[in-house]
Amino acid sequence: MAKLIFRADELRDYVVRFFVKYGVPEADARIAADILVTADLRGVDSHGVIRLDTYYGSRLRKGLISPRPEIKVIRETATTLALDGGSGLGHVVGHRAMQAAIEKAREMGVGMVTARNSNHYGIAGYYAMMALEHNMIGISYTNSQPLVAPTYGRTAILGTNPIAVAVPAGKHRPYVLDMATSIVPIGRITVYQKAGKEIPEGWGIDKDGQVTRDPNAVLKGGALMPLGGIDLMRGYKGYGLALLVDIFSGVLSGASTGAQVGHPNENIPADVGHFFAAINIEAFRPIEEFKEHMDRLLGELKDAPKALGQERIYIHGEKEFELAEKYEREGVPLMVEVVDSLKATGAEVGLPFDLVPVGRVD
């Protein structure tokens, strides 16, 4: 797949202009743009500018996302906050919520914030990572449209409901876990379908709940399997984690849950729910001691003997940090078809996607 390379700051600026055109205040547009482009920088293309129109622009046009949401406080204590996102961009709601969690943790040691009536918020890891510069642990969960079947079920009820946790270290890069609780996201199945290839056994089930290697069977009436896969491999643990995320993001916040969470591609309010937490490390241990201990643990893992044929053991987030540094420096590669769709949308809405690529990969 051929890719065109664009400068990250130019991509950000375009996305800002795009959102501003739809009435999003510039400060909010900058937040959403940074989160979207950060996904591309970290190699999580599926949550980057590829979604600009389908998940966000088209919903702003239809009034399904409010450009200037009234974000309401439902309940608040010194340590907790329950927000109603006013159907705003998930990025704007999420950023505001995580900032509140960090402020509470600064004063109180711990801060926890829920948000309901929100929308798709992009990569969960972004919010968790916001805690890092404050010497805090950050946590972020969100529910999402139904794609995953419970163990022994045959229909998609839970989302791919991600878990993101970021923890600062010293000389090592921070630990940043940002994982869907399904084995793979639905986009991976589509990639195999488009390539006419079979999927590995265990990634998905067909409409009867049987494991299938046919990507079409998963996409048409089937479902993704939770992390772990089949029962023998303890897929009920992945199912339990997906449900956990729905409880924290959806039930605790009072958002939609289960199969009621709206798909960002459908013409219905999404009512997505999020959960955020920040933990002030100093409340438990001197931060320098903590970071030194993190370095020791991460170093022990990285320096451990490798499996036959392997050269490196990774810490979660490490690959993504390296990619982001490279792409920030050299430019972000976007698939030609993504660029084409940005151009088509840009022409349609009167905001030409006129960025000049700085390179090309074939």
Next chain:
Amino acid sequence: MAKLIFRADELRDYVVRFFVKYGVPEADARIAADILVTADLRGVDSHGVIRLDTYYGSRLRKGLISPRPEIKVIRETATTLALDGGSGLGHVVGHRAMQAAIEKAREMGVGMVTARNSNHYGIAGYYAMMALEHNMIGISYTNSQPLVAPTYGRTAILGTNPIAVAVPAGKHRPYVLDMATSIVPIGRITVYQKAGKEIPEGWGIDKDGQVTRDPNAVLKGGALMPLGGIDLMRGYKGYGLALLVDIFSGVLSGASTGAQVGHPNENIPADVGHFFAAINIEAFRPIEEFKEHMDRLLGELKDAPKALGQERIYIHGEKEFELAEKYEREGVPLMVEVVDSLKATGAEVGLPFDLVPVGRVD
């Protein structure tokens, strides 16, 4: 495997007498006994009375577990507490820590407590479940001796580090996730070894880091695989969760981490670390509304169409609650070989295991 059935309250009383004999105060002995027998009641035999002497009695005799630990406060705020467990029984340290988390959450909405210098604390789910009667969400993690290899590694560095989360519901039973972050515990591999059977592909690796079906290869220099298994099935997510638990339980608390966590069977201090949290649901949402929503979500999952050949979809903890009710009523089945070892230990330490079984299963 033949089993003898004992009344749960008689088992508890025996365990209390056992710990009291080693100088554990009766109140603490009752706590440890309830946690141990609760494991057997919930069908988690591996963490029940089978461990009474190997993990606890023998360590008390050797002075590796302190019967009357001085549990010290290292740091404390209104929402957080860092404890040093004084090398006490993990059950006693864990119970004290979780109670403190609950008390803090009652006042402040959230409570988080770490403990270092502790020992094996039995089933993680017990502590999480302590929050339920207070209309709170309970969380409990612990690190443990090295058994799991990181993705692309070949040696055991992380423990099977469990994650336990308990959430109250209304008419449905609470959601209680209590999962090792490996696919299976090491005891499952031993079961296959003793039976002379091959293990399913993906549960473990040999000393070269290659997936093996030979249980001996896993047990001799190999390692367990994290939840997810091989890279293709996203085993690095399970590795990430195991590491997450080590960070919260070990790094945040200042306990041992990675391969330094002591094995309960070895003659060294264990310096196990735990993490506990309690979240007061009322801080976010009226509790009745929350429970009604939980019932709706759990009901949606349970009532969903079943996969071909399946009759029931379970919620996490459901099987265990049903088993505990049955065993509390009819008695707890213990394998004859476990009963034999209780008798041998009882004779050795002068506390005859003289309970009369109320039944037998062959």
